[in-house]
Amino acid sequence: MSTTIYQVVGFLLSILGLAGCIAATGMDMWSTQDLYDNPVTSVFQYEGLWRSCVRQTSGFTECRPYFTILGLPAMLQAVRALMIVGIVLGAIGLLVSIFALKCIRIGNMEDTAKANMTLTSGIMFIISGICAIAGVSVFANMLVTDFWMSTANMYTGMGGMVQTVQNRYTFGSALFVGWVAGGLTLIGGVMMCIACRGLVPEETNYKTVSYHTASHNVTYKPGGFKASTGFGSNSKNKKIYNGGAHAEDELQSHPSKYDYV
Numbered sequence: 709m710s711t712t713i714y715q716v717v718g719f720l721l722s723i724l725g726l727a728g729c730i731a732a733t734g735m736d737m738w739s740t741q742d743l744y745d746n747p748v749t750s751v752f753q754y755e756g757l758w759r760s761c762v763r764q765t766s767g768f769t770e771c772r773p774y775f776t777i778l779g780l781p782a783m784l785q786a787v788r789a790l791m792i793v794g795i796v797l798g799a800i801g802l803l804v805s806i807f808a809l810k811c812i813r814i815g816n817m818e819d820t821a822k823a824n825m826t827l828t829s830g831i832m833f834i835i836s837g838i839c840a841i842a843g844v845s846v847f848a849n850m851l852v853t854d855f856w857m858s859t860a861n862m863y864t865g866m867g868g869m870v871q872t873v874q875n876r877y878t879f880g881s882a883l884f885v886g887w888v889a890g891g892l893t894l895i896g897g898v899m900m901c902i903a904c905r906g907l908v909p910e911e912t913n914y915k916t917v918s919y920h921t922a923s924h925n926v927t928y929k930p931g932g933f934k935a936s937t938g939f940g941s942n943s944k945n946k947k948i949y950n951g952g953a954h955a956e957d958e959l960q961s962h963p964s965k966y967d968y969v
Contacts (some may be wrong), residue, residue: 710906711905711906712811712903714899714900714903714906715808715826715899715900715903716809718830718833718895718898718899718900718902718903719805719809719896719900720896721892721895721896721899722798722801722805722829722893722896722900723802723896724889725798725833725836725840725889725891725892725893725894725895725896726795726798726799726836726893728885728890728892729791729798729836729840729886729889729893731885731889732791732844732882732883732885733757733791733886734756734758735756735880735881735882736754736756736758736761736771736882737756737881738755738756738757738847738880738882738883739754739755739847739851739879740752740754740877740879740880741753741877741878742875742876742877742878750764751763751764751765753875753877755880756880756882757787757788757791759771759772759773759774760772760774781850783846783847783850784847786843787844787847788843790839790840790846791839791840791843793836793839794837794838794840794843794890797835797836798832798833798836798893800832801828801829801831801897802829804825804829805826805829805833807825808822808825808826810822823904826903826904827901827904829897829900830898830899830901830903830904831897832897833893833894833896833897833900834897834898834901835897836890836893836897837890837891837892837894837895837896837897838890838894840886840889840890840893841886841887841891841894843886844886844887844890845887847883848879848883851877851878851879854876854877855877855878
């Protein structure tokens, strides 16, 4: 029962994590404008992996996609690649885990095959969760670096007076969604790997016993052979089980009257 619980709970957590990774990848609020020094503004800017948006106080929002690939920072392209790889691996793992569920029986599929499929899907979920967490963490590290560099450029060494004002960006909601989704996918994959151990059939140490059908035995004699069915007297049975070689030895060990001639 515990094996089924581990498998089902891991499957559900992986589904939630994969859905969260897809939602985080498509969200536009990976970085939002920091309003700490300027809480009152007529324009609010935020950016995602695929486009940047501007929202005005009137409620009008305008988004502009990134029309270039080579012009984007290398770290942003790396984050895109990590999130896409995580989603693809999670989707494949989800497809495999559906057929690996213990409650679903396809043909004469053995428990060993289900155990292997469960382990494969669990490993894919773990890698998918790691990719999602790594992608979000790389983007967050990039934001932190840019934030402190922007803060240092805002102030001069003369009395701490503000010389220039420029936009600073902080963590958006998509980062937190990506962290939670990656963690759920990772936990789901670990639980699937744990459930794999319960699906492997235990090996038995019983010795195999082979049964043979009754066959006709043949007793060889110097003058020919005689077939027996095993239903004769005790003397016949003795000759049958001893074989032809023993029959010859027995005849030679009891000399007949012709041996003295």
